[in-house]
Amino acid sequence: MLDKDIEKVLVTQEEIFQIAKDMGKKLSKDYKDKFPLVIGLLKGCVPFMGYLLTEMDIHLEVGFMDVSSYHGGIESVGDVQILKDLGIPVHDRHIIITEDIVDTGKTIKVIKDLLLYRGAKSVIVATLLDKPEGRVVQLVPEYIGTTIPKEFVVGFGLDYDEKYRNLPYVGVLKPEIYNK
Ligand code: 5GP
Numbered sequence: 001m002l003d004k005d006i007e008k009v010l011v012t013q014e015e016i017f018q019i020a021k022d023m024g025k026k027l028s029k030d031y032k033d034k035f036p037l038v039i040g041l042l043k044g045c046v047p048f049m050g051y052l053l054t055e056m057d058i059h060l061e062v063g064f065m066d067v068s069s070y071h072g073g074i075e076s077v078g079d080v081q082i083l084k085d086l087g088i089p090v091h092d093r094h095i096i097i098t099e100d101i102v103d104t105g106k107t108i109k110v111i112k113d114l115l116l117y118r119g120a121k122s123v124i125v126a127t128l129l130d131k132p133e134g135r136v137v138q139l140v141p142e143y144i145g146t147t148i149p150k151e152f153v154v155g156f157g158l159d160y161d162e163k164y165r166n167l168p169y170v171g172v173l174k175p176e177i178y179n180k
Contacts, residue, residue, distance in 0.1 A: 002167050005177050006155075010148055011170040016128065016156055017051065019145035023126060024055020027096065027143065035059050036094045039086065041111065042066040043165065044100035044157040048128040048145075052098060063088045069107050080110040091119035100157040101129040105139035112139075128156065129170065152178075 011019075027036075038060050040049040045064075053062065066084035095115055102108055102125065112123045126143035133150040148170075154160050155167030160178060 002164060005164070005174055006167070006171040007174045009169050009171045010151075010153055011129070011146055011156075013156075013168045015146070016048065016169070019128065020048065020051035021055050023143050023145060024052050024057075027052075027126065028056050028058045031056075031060070031094065031096070032058055034094045035061065036096050037061045037063055037088065037090065038096045038098060039063045039065060039111075039115075040098050041100075041107065042084065044159070045098050046165070047157045048100060049098040052126070061088070065111065067107055067111060080107050089118075090115050092121050095120045095123045097123065097125045099125060099127040099141075101131060101153070102127045102139070102141050103131045103134040105135050105137040108141070109137045109139050129153070 038049070038053065040046065040062070042064050043066070053060075063086050064084070065082065065086050067080055067082055069080045097108065097111060099108060108125050112125070115123045124143070125139075125141040127141045128145040130141055130144045130147045131150055132147060151172050152160075153170050154164035154173055155170045157165050158170065159165045160173055164173070
């Protein structure tokens, strides 16, 4: 039923599962004995973070923040609002931020700077997708699942107007859907 709105698939479900496996393995090795705090940025992080966590064979803590920057459209408006704060002290903690996509980089930069200001020992970014052509701030995610072109994508956590987050792959919407 959702497939009919998709023009093309960019990253398949099998590819995403493999990305989660590989990234989870690497993070487990790099964060062994560090008891990292893995922070998901709601709501887009949900499916990928879920798979990633189950591929991490180390002790870790999980937290969430709800931040908004898109306000339901297809272009970033740039301002980042914290809708729900973390509620966990970060002083001296090693932090892994899990994201669905890094585009302009503004969201991650704001959150990263905030966590460092609060005393985190280290803050790195693990993202399913990277759109480097969209970058307006200097930021390179430390763990990248796959790089995609500067296109508006939906699925696997990514929405258009709160819809399509449950699509089991990442794809590009048919233009008529957002021109409606
Ligand atoms: P940034 O601050 O890096 O520009 O954007 C980060 C947030 O913008 C992402 O977490 C995501 O919510 C949203 N975003 C960026 N690019 C896309 C996209 O192609 N599709 C969707 N659905 N959201 C996007």
